[in-house]
Amino acid sequence: MRLAVTGRDGQVAASLVEAARGRDDVEVVAVGRPAIDLTRPDTVFAALEAARPDIVVSAAAYTAVDQAEDEKDLAFAVNATGAGKVAEAAARLGVPVIHLSTDYVFDGTKDGAYVETDKTAPLGVYGASKLAGEEAVAAANPRHIILRTAWVYSPFGRNFVKTMLRLASDRDEIAVVADQWGNPTSALDIADAILHAAPKLGDDRNFAAFGIYHLAGEGDTNWSGFARHILDTSRAFGGPHAKVREIATADYPTKARRPANSRLSSEKFEDVFGWTAPGWREATGEVVSRLRSGARKLQRPL
Template identity: 45%
Template sequence: MRVLVTGVTGQVGGALVRMAADDAAAGIEIVGVGRDRLDLAQPGLVDGALDAVRPDLVVNPAAYTAVDKAEQERDLAFTINRDGPAALAAACAERKIGLIHVSTDYVFDGEGTRPYRPSDPVSPLGVYGASKEAGETAIRHALEDHLILRTAWVYAARGANFMNTMLRVGKDRDELRVVDDQHGTPTAAVDIAAAILALVRARMEASPVAPGTYHYTADGETTWHGFAEAIFARAERHWGRRPTVQAIPSAEYPTPAKRPAYSVLDTTALIEALPTLPHRSWQTALDEVFAARMAAEETV
């Protein structure tokens, strides 16, 4: 099975390409396509990219993810997050191939008190969430053979993400202020990649998960403050010190885009649909990703 993967310079797309290169599972050929060949900001190029690769399946982790900047770049965010996926879905429908599309917890308003199920009503708070929700809707309308995989709080050993930001600013500072009233689940890009590969294998083995919308994150939940404390607990073993992390409310850290206060996702439906789905606690995943981050730093 030939699988076209977008966004290979991003956290999830990059992890998927690297993981597939080491994957012993026969029969899966991952073709990573960068922005030079398939740029979702130019939806008209989608058909040409698919014709060149001739995939059996498309995986789309690519997205406009600058949450705050999206408030000023609404048109670009919607072009990349709505029009690009719409073009992908239409192209897949024409070729009778499937699409796995990565989406976000930011489609919810965060007013819930229990983990969000895929069937719960969406109500995004900002442009980023609204553009991603619009992309989901476009895919559902254009292509029956789709899986929409919502995830949250993505981080990796490389790239711009919360873990790496904390390590950069915390290395030389004695105190940081981090919000403690936003709840979610840190999810390693490598775990999302592993989940996607499990979905691809199931499809290849003729036991695919039914089309629809699903949630995938690590197990458990925390706050940004709790995530920061966990990062620095691990960093202390390397640094011999750790900064104090002061818990603050979101009101003391205003941002252009409002974040959902509670965006924990219920992953039950996907786990039941695919019993072989890999999943683990966010703390266990952090151990692995943090170790990879430190190893990379030591080799520089």
């Protein structure tokens, strides 16, 4: 099976390429700029056709949450129009599309974990553009899986885990928000889940469970709890450590509003595909361990 994933430098794309390496049953081809540019819809079909996929994974996105408030047209061009063109291209090629979306489609006012049928109400431009992308994907290709995920981190790209480790290398204390809750999710696990689900989509022409799914790490925490676990784990591996000081969202103003509750229930995905994410603490430990191992290699003299 051959998967084409958009967004060559993204966390999910990099994790998919790594996860498929050395396997005989699956090949992952990352397709990125300049071959495919979601702001130039005319590039999409030719790039994906050249990749000859059995499934398209739509992972490329505009993810600058605060900047999106000033760049609405660009955010919608990539996350809505571009995502729809990727799904349309997959439909023209006769293959399913797996599209990555976000917890930011919700306003965060629910008490418990969000399920797929809960009402969407994005608080800002980024969430609105991703919701518009979901709608465009569903309209363009009936054979779609939309995966909403949250708080994504990995050994690749820029993310919260890397930021905490960087800040701890030159600070004794880091202030982190304590009144926003969610499920930290490793992109390594997202890749594993996609590779687990892909054969079912590709092999079963009568697969009837296309639609929206939530896919997030097992268990929840707030940002300060996540930061504390990252730094405690880092210290256990001989890495940087700092004290975490809890603050309120109001103490750390940002241009875009964030949902106070980003908890996502992944039960539907578990039931349909028989895959469950590891606990977020375990998954975080794996990523921190890899980052520390890489740092030690860089520090070794030649």
